[in-house]
Amino acid sequence: MTITAPSFLRLSPADNVAIARRDLTAGTTLPEFGLTLRQPIATGHKLALEPIEAGAPIRRYGQIIGFASEAIVPGDHVHVHNVEMRSFARDNAVGVDARPTEYCDVPATFQGIRRADGRVATRNYLGVVTSVNCSATVARAIADRMGRELFGHPTIDGVVPITHNAGCGMAVEGEGMDVLRRTISGYARHPNFAGVLLLGLGCEDNQLSRLAAATGLEESDTLQFATIQDKGGTAATIAWGVDALRAMVPVAEQARREPVPASELRLALECGGSDGYSGITANPALGAAADLLVAQGGTAILSETPEIYGAEHLLTRRAVSAEVARKLMERIAWWEDYTARNGGELNNNPSPGNKAGGLTTILEKSLGAVAKGGSTNLVEVYRYAEPVTARGLVFMDTPGYDPVAVTGQVAGGANMICFTTGRGSVFGAKPAPSIKLATNTPMYARMADDMDINCGPIADGEATVEEKGAEIFDLILRTASGEPTKSEALGLGDHEFAPWIIGATM
Structure with a gap:
């Protein structure tokens, strides 16, 4: 069978491999390169366009992606069975491609929620954030009960439990705890939360007091701290948590969408x-x-x-x-x-x-x-x-x-x-x-x-x-x-x- 070039993609003239755009069978001929596939090539996989000696670089995007672990014949499947990693020099050339940013003259906007402190939200949630895995179940119970109360609310998107498997059984201070505290405080402060409960067990390594001291978190009408042990157990904490979130509802209900510039977006890629x-x-x-x-x-x-x-x-x-x-x-x-x-x-x-x-x-x-x-x-x-x-x-x-x-x-x-x-x-x-x-x-x-x-x-x-x-x-x-x-x-x-x-x- 003979097919034409659209069956594969060569991303750079420097590349010695191409990418199959559909499943290609053994015996398929690619006239542009005068080669015949020796093996089937699955969609998205690579085929050799020219002879590649053992030890020679494999190039895609015009860049080295590996080295041939054996001699590769044109039309061969190029993958883990015949490609290996090796060290090689790369040119970091700091800043040579940096250019002045060209800003758009026509501003784009979206309907965002501007918080009282000026930050902009894209959603309007209440949250229950845990300091330790030991408070996860209670946090989910609070979020579930309050979430059912708020189901269908016109301006509040719901209640989110933020739970994890850490917070104890780790060094009380050091890099690991620093990272965990930064992460928890980032969620507690996130603009998409109108109000947050920060919930611990009470005896964990990641003490709420130390978390607050390290990150600058302070209690307020929209950020409340509690531990299950101080509140008297599971049932008492769930009841307290639901009441505390109810008290935040009036603040969350005040959120209204308004036109804000696209410059307020922080996009995770x-x-x-x-x-x-x-x-x-x-x-x-x-x-x-x-x-x-x-x-x-x-x-x-x-x-x-x-x-x-x-x-x-x-x-x-x-x-x-x-x-x-x-x-x-x-x-x-x-x-x-x-x-x-x-x-x-x-x-x-x-x-x-x-x-x-x-x-x-x-x-x-x-x-x-x-x-x-x-x-x-x-x-x-x-x-x-x-x-x-x-x-x-x-x-x-x-x-x-x-x-x-x-x-x-x-x-x-x-x-x-x-x-x-x-x-x-x-x-x-x-x-x-x-x-x-x-x-x-x-x-x-x-x-x-x-x-x-x-x-x-x-x-x-x-x-x-x-x-x-x-x-x-x-x-x-x-x-x-x-x-x-x-x-x-x-x-x-x-x-x-x-x-x-x-x-x-x-």
Whole structure:
């Protein structure tokens, strides 16, 4: 069988591999390169376009994604069986690609909720945030009972329990506790919460008093502290919690949507369940949307340090200063040490699902993941869950695991999330709405109830990256104005709070 070029994608003239756009059988001829496939190539997987000697680099996006572990013949399947990782030099060239930001003359707006302190929310929830796993069940009981009372309320979106599996059995002070406290305080302060209960057990390592002292949290009419032991047990605490939330309802009811500039948006950029199309369709389309947001004076938060590993030079080249680039490289070095002392390595990514979708090495995955950050300058680098204050494209140091990464971004103040997926991740993350972007049309059709936008038409030649970027940006504004995402319509997002646990559990 002979087919034409649209059956594959060559992303750069420098590439020695192409990406299959559909399942290709052995014996298929590609006339443009005068080669015949020696093995079947699944959708999203790579095929060799020219002879590649053992030890020679494999190139995709015009960048090295690995090295041939054996000689590869034109038409061969190029994947984990014949590609390996090796060290090689990368040119960080700090700031050489940084350019003055071109701000848009026509301001975009959305219908946001401006809090009394000036911060802007995209949702209007009440929350019950736990200091320790031991208070999780009681927190959920309070949220469930109060949530049923508020069901169908015209201006309050509901009650969210923020529970986790940490807070005790860990060092009372140190890096791990610092990260947990930053994360909890970020949620307690999040603008999408009109009021919050902060609930502990009473005897845990993460004492509420120490949490408050370390983070500056103070009790008020819309932030109440309590422990189950001080309140007299489960039943008494649930009764107290419901009464305390009822007292916050009048404040939450005052929230009204009004036109606010798009510069008030802090957008978390995330990818999960990636495939061979992620770096071709949804990720660059999200990058185009991030560029539009930055042009409005807004903030886009790129994260997942292990999933920019090998592509960090593309970010340092856009850094606005040597200091910003240094911060990024310090986080890379920290991760190299962190994985080494835990008996691992950054190269052990991608996941089995990523590999099934066509991704072979962490370099290939990272080069596609970095595309979410668009093309504007990198203006700041933050530690996990630090408050994000800069406007523009920023980077937050997080693990690659989706719930943990997004938890850090939301704790940092993200009031919107865009989540790209090729395998079909179903993800909500209250209190911030999560827009799901499908990388390919077959998965979108199969999981249309979960996916908000299909970016597959980019690979199908039916849409451009810029067109999809504009579509995503428009949906961001509509969602920030109150339009529910697919995950919100399904009621998802109560269980995705997953703080990064650093250090020993004892």
